[in-house]
Amino acid sequence: MTNITKFAQRLGNIPPLVNAIFTLWIPAVWISCLLAMVIFADLLPLYDPFESDFTALKVRGSPEFWLGTDVLGRDIFSRIIYGSRTSLTVGFFAPVCGMLIGLFLGIVSGYYRGRLESLVVGLIDIILAFPNIVLAMCILFFAGASIVNLIIVLSITSIPANTRIARASTLTYAKRDFVLAARAQGASHLRILWREILPNIILPQMAYILSFMSIIIMIEGSLAFLGVGVPPPTPTLGGMIAQGFPDINTDPHITFLPALFLFLTVLSLNLIGDQLRSRVAVRESAI
Amino acid sequence: MLKYIRRKLIHLIPITFAVTALSFFFVDMLPGDVADAIAGVGTDNSVIDEAAIEEIRKDLGLNRPVIVRYFSWLAGVFTGEFGKSYQTGQLVSEAIAIRLPVTLQLLIMAQFLAVLFAIPAGIITAYKAGKFTDKCITTITFAFLAAPSFIIAIILAFLFAVTLNWFPATGYIPFSEDPLGNLRSFTLPSLALALIEWPILSRVLRNDLIETLQQDYILMAKAKGLSNFYILMRHALRPSSFTLITVIGIQLGNLISGAVIVESIFALPGVGTLLVNSIHSREILMVQGIIVIMAIAYVIINLVVDILYGVLDPRVRE
Numbered sequence: 001m002t003n004i005t006k007f008a009q010r011l012g013n014i015p016p017l018v019n020a021i022f023t024l025w026i027p028a029v030w031i032s033c034l035l036a037m038v039i040f041a042d043l044l045p046l047y048d049p050f051e052s053d054f055t056a057l058k059v060r061g062s063p064e065f066w067l068g069t070d071v072l073g074r075d076i077f078s079r080i081i082y083g084s085r086t087s088l089t090v091g092f093f094a095p096v097c098g099m100l101i102g103l104f105l106g107i108v109s110g111y112y113r114g115r116l117e118s119l120v121v122g123l124i125d126i127i128l129a130f131p132n133i134v135l136a137m138c139i140l141f142f143a144g145a146s147i148v149n150l151i152i153v154l155s156i157t158s159i160p161a162n163t164r165i166a167r168a169s170t171l172t173y174a175k176r177d178f179v180l181a182a183r184a185q186g187a188s189h190l191r192i193l194w195r196e197i198l199p200n201i202i203l204p205q206m207a208y209i210l211s212f213m214s215i216i217i218m219i220e221g222s223l224a225f226l227g228v229g230v231p232p233p234t235p236t237l238g239g240m241i242a243q244g245f246p247d248i249n250t251d252p253h254i255t256f257l258p259a260l261f262l263f264l265t266v267l268s269l270n271l272i273g274d275q276l277r278s279r280v281a282v283r284e285s286a287i
Numbered sequence: 288m289l290k291y292i293r294r295k296l297i298h299l300i301p302i303t304f305a306v307t308a309l310s311f312f313f314v315d316m317l318p319g320d321v322a323d324a325i326a327g328v329g330t331d332n333s334v335i336d337e338a339a340i341e342e343i344r345k346d347l348g349l350n351r352p353v354i355v356r357y358f359s360w361l362a363g364v365f366t367g368e369f370g371k372s373y374q375t376g377q378l379v380s381e382a383i384a385i386r387l388p389v390t391l392q393l394l395i396m397a398q399f400l401a402v403l404f405a406i407p408a409g410i411i412t413a414y415k416a417g418k419f420t421d422k423c424i425t426t427i428t429f430a431f432l433a434a435p436s437f438i439i440a441i442i443l444a445f446l447f448a449v450t451l452n453w454f455p456a457t458g459y460i461p462f463s464e465d466p467l468g469n470l471r472s473f474t475l476p477s478l479a480l481a482l483i484e485w486p487i488l489s490r491v492l493r494n495d496l497i498e499t500l501q502q503d504y505i506l507m508a509k510a511k512g513l514s515n516f517y518i519l520m521r522h523a524l525r526p527s528s529f530t531l532i533t534v535i536g537i538q539l540g541n542l543i544s545g546a547v548i549v550e551s552i553f554a555l556p557g558v559g560t561l562l563v564n565s566i567h568s569r570e571i572l573m574v575q576g577i578i579v580i581m582a583i584a585y586v587i588i589n590l591v592v593d594i595l596y597g598v599l600d601p602r603v604r605e
Contacts, residue, residue, distance in 0.1 A: 122302065122305070125302050125586075126302060126305045126309065128537070128540060128585070129306045129540070129582040129585045129586050130540070130581070130582050131540040131541070131543040131544040131547075132540065132544055133544035133547060133548065134543065134544060134562065134578060134581060137547075137562070138566065138578060139313065141566045142314065214433065218435040221435050221437070221438075222437050222544075222548055225548065226547075226548060227567075228566070238437070241437070241438070241441065245552075248441070248444070249449045252445060256445075259438045259442075262435065263434055266433040266434075266435070267429070267430065267433035270429065270432055271429070274429075
């Protein structure tokens with residue numbers, strides 16, 4: 001047996017602890033650090049993200065500017081932190097709103113079935129027919145791009161998947177004996193939904209929320225990149241990437257550093273979400 | 288089978304209706320209409336000539352009730368009359384028709400590449416489930432799932448167009464002029480789209496294939512002494528590809544979103560760039576036309592996917 005196959009075999013049997021370090025703890029630390037920096041950005045000794053230093057345009061990383069400066073001589077590190085603030089704000093509130101609406105639609109349609117269910121399924125089909133970025137772009141451009149509008153638009157795009165998950169898990173619980181027992185004791189539908197079904201499906205539903213966060217952060221980045229996200233001078237990761245793109249052959253760091261931050265954040269959210277999901281979620285084929 | 292198709296078609300009618308209504312009202316209810324745009328409102332704070340705006344509204348029929356306008360617009364949708372651009376006077380249907388082949392070629396090439404990557408990856412990861420190869424490929428799919436399309440497009444442009452200079456970074460060459468140049472100009476954009484699409488397809492195929500490989504008839508085939516390759520290809524792949532086909536249909540929406548971004552990065556003159564430009568120049572009729580065409584295309588393709596599903600798997604026909 002060659003060394004390589006031996007090595008491969010050893011890698012194939014990664015002990016669970018080592019596995020958890022890479023797929024759970026490192027991503028969790030990354031997200032926590034980013035979160036802390038984003039929340040306390042105003043207190044940290046960062047450069048002003050709006051202030052241009054015209055003596056230092058497109059500087060590479062140095063002790064003075066950690067990650068360098070952009071086309072207008074603004075500190076990239078500080079802009080990344082403030083840009084992540086926009087991304088994470090939208091990436092937190094939009095999935096939460098989408099989850100609440102989806103949870104409601106999913107429970108109600110999965111419990112009452114019949115006409116109501118067809119109506120909800122139809123509604124989902126309709127939302128899905130509009131490509132998410134296209135839908136968001138149109139609404140944002142005409143309604144004005146602000147963080148609030150961004151949150152509203154992106155929570156709409158996360159309704160279909162949330163509804164499907166909630167509906168699938170409601171369907172499995174609605175037929176269980178404890179629901180029947182509650183009915184037999186004379187519990188009202190509302191009480192069954194609130195006390196019997198919701199507590200059972202809320203945890204699996206929450207397990208998906210990190211995945212939705214990562215998707216929404218990606219969409220927010222794409223919108224900002226296309227110039228329809230939160231308008232400048234507010235820093236956004238997508239906006240920074242778009243601004244650096246024309247100079248990509250001479251100063252790739254202006255484009256790639258924010259892209260790397262965005263990538264690592266989304267990757268971390270995906271990894272943590274996947275770990276969470278594999279522990280509590282419903283079977284994916286049931287959706 | 289015919290009954291199944293008919294049921295699907297009946298389901299299509301309310302959806303199409305709702306989709307067209309939404310495309311219309313979304314754009315219509317938002318502040319600022321065509322008349323404002325023509326009169327130049329919103330571009331600067333110059334004097335707003337109310338009388339002139341009223342005149343334009345009357346000209347375009349914008350003073351009619353919204354329901355009446357919707358039905359006249361809907362009638363136009365079914366006859367291919369979406370109105371015309373107020374800036375250039377070009378017909379919306381004509382502008383879309385010129386750009387549609389570009390987007391279609393992009394989508395087809397991207398889908399082809401994505402399936403080309405996803406099927407071998409799905410088969411290998413399912414066959415080697417839990418082993419080193421599986422873990423490697425699964426890790427790679429994870430990385431690609433975390434990369435938004437515009438970042439992948441930028442990296443591809445940087446690597447293959449700027450640094451290595453193998454493919455053009457921007458520009459579009461019609462197929463009729465230079466078939467090879469056309470394929471070259473489409474390589475990077477379609478690759479960028481395929482790279483965001485294949486991990487999803489590969490993971491779906493892997494899950495289904497693992498389930499299939501545990502079936503008794505696979506054990507039977509092994510007992511007969513058939514080779515692993517033959518079993519995977521002839522016995523396991525087909526019954527495992529149902530979800531894959533559905534997901535390809537569902538993912539189309541994402542692919543279209545991705546196409547909008549990729550087209551604008553690589554400067555391909557497709558429907559996506561037209562949409563971005565129209566939004567920026569407030570071409571409301573153009574935006575409505577493009578959205579409704581995209582939405583109807585999505586609905587129809589998913590109908591085709593559903594029917595295909597019924598052909599492949601007789602059980603869903605009930």
